[in-house]
Amino acid sequence: MSYKIKSRIWIESENHVLLGEGRVQLLKAIETEGSLSKAAKTLGLSYKKAWSLIDSVNKSAKKPVTINSTGGKGGGGAELTDYGKQLIAVFDEINKNCWNFLDEQIQKLDEL
Amino acid sequence: MSYKIKSRIWIESENHVLLGEGRVQLLKAIETEGSLSKAAKTLGLSYKKAWSLIDSVNKSAKKPVTINSTGGKGGGGAELTDYGKQLIAVFDEINKNCWNFLDEQIQKLDEL
DNA sequence: TATCGTTATATTTGCTAATACATAACGATA
DNA sequence: TATCGTTATGTATTAGCAAATATAACGATA
Numbered sequence: 001m002s003y004k005i006k007s008r009i010w011i012e013s014e015n016h017v018l019l020g021e022g023r024v025q026l027l028k029a030i031e032t033e034g035s036l037s038k039a040a041k042t043l044g045l046s047y048k049k050a051w052s053l054i055d056s057v058n059k060s061a062k063k064p065v066t067i068n069s070t071g072g073k074g075g076g077g078a079e080l081t082d083y084g085k086q087l088i089a090v091f092d093e094i095n096k097n098c099w100n101f102l103d104e105q106i107q108k109l110d111e112l
Numbered sequence: 113m114s115y116k117i118k119s120r121i122w123i124e125s126e127n128h129v130l131l132g133e134g135r136v137q138l139l140k141a142i143e144t145e146g147s148l149s150k151a152a153k154t155l156g157l158s159y160k161k162a163w164s165l166i167d168s169v170n171k172s173a174k175k176p177v178t179i180n181s182t183g184g185k186g187g188g189g190a191e192l193t194d195y196g197k198q199l200i201a202v203f204d205e206i207n208k209n210c211w212n213f214l215d216e217q218i219q220k221l222d223e224l
Numbered sequence: 225t226a227t228c229g230t231t232a233t234a235t236t237t238g239c240t241a242a243t244a245c246a247t248a249a250c251g252a253t254a
Numbered sequence: 255t256a257t258c259g260t261t262a263t264g265t266a267t268t269a270g271c272a273a274a275t276a277t278a279a280c281g282a283t284a
Contacts, residue, residue, distance in 0.1 A: 009119045071281030075229025094217045101213050105206045183251030187259025
């Protein structure tokens with residue numbers, strides 16, 4: 001029975017959220033599913049919610065994070081750009097480092 | 113025009129939030145104001161909201177964080193325990209360290 | 225040109241959380 | 255025992271967000 005330290009990090013651009021845990025999760029699902037609607041379904045969130053998140057990401061980022069195509073065979077789909085994949089990788093790395101850092105700090109709480 | 117990394121940390125006890133930024137702010141206001149109602153007023157939040165936050169803190173913590181007294185001269189009031197003050201100090205220190213840590217990580221974003 | 229599953233978007237509905245409001249209890253002091 | 259400003263608690267209202275629903279546009283393919 002001891003205290004735990006939790007944390008959340010996110011990336012902002014122009015005072016708007018660019019990437020957080022939820023958006024990263026959604027982007028990863030797009031990468032594996034190949035479409036926004038399927039990604040939304042696997043994560044259990046509405047298509048509209050998923051779309052607005054991705055729209056926000058692409059509008060905030062310096063370069064496009066996904067390429068969304070409409071029509072054509074299969075009806076269209078969505079895929080990550082190389083830039084998007086790099087962003088996710090950096091986010092994951094920083095997040096992991098942050099957790100490790102906080103794990104080292106927790107002893108200060110146990111001493112109380 | 114560059115990305116920024118933001119973070120939030122909080123302390124949990126038994127899977128419930130014990131301390132976060134908002135609660136720390138409220139506790140600090142209680143320390144300076146001497147009462148929960150005045151603290152709520154200065155922070156612009158309803159008394160009920162403030163009360164439920166403090167109630168939650170005291171129920172989650174290993175030891176009492178505030179002493180609330182009712183009646184008497186002045187009608188009563190609230191003050192921090194020594195334990196509460198220590199808790200706040202540790203939270204602030206860890207939070208500051210976390211920010212410094214993330215500042216060092218941000219270069220990874222600038223390289224994209 | 226008809227079909228298909230997708231992206232894109234507007235509108236409405238419903239639910240949860242925050243707020244506002246009201247009131248009781250408290251106890252030192254005069 | 256009347257007063258006061260506080261803590262403590264319940265109830266009702268409001269508001270903001272999430273979900274559901276509906277529909278248009280798209281373009282390769284058959």
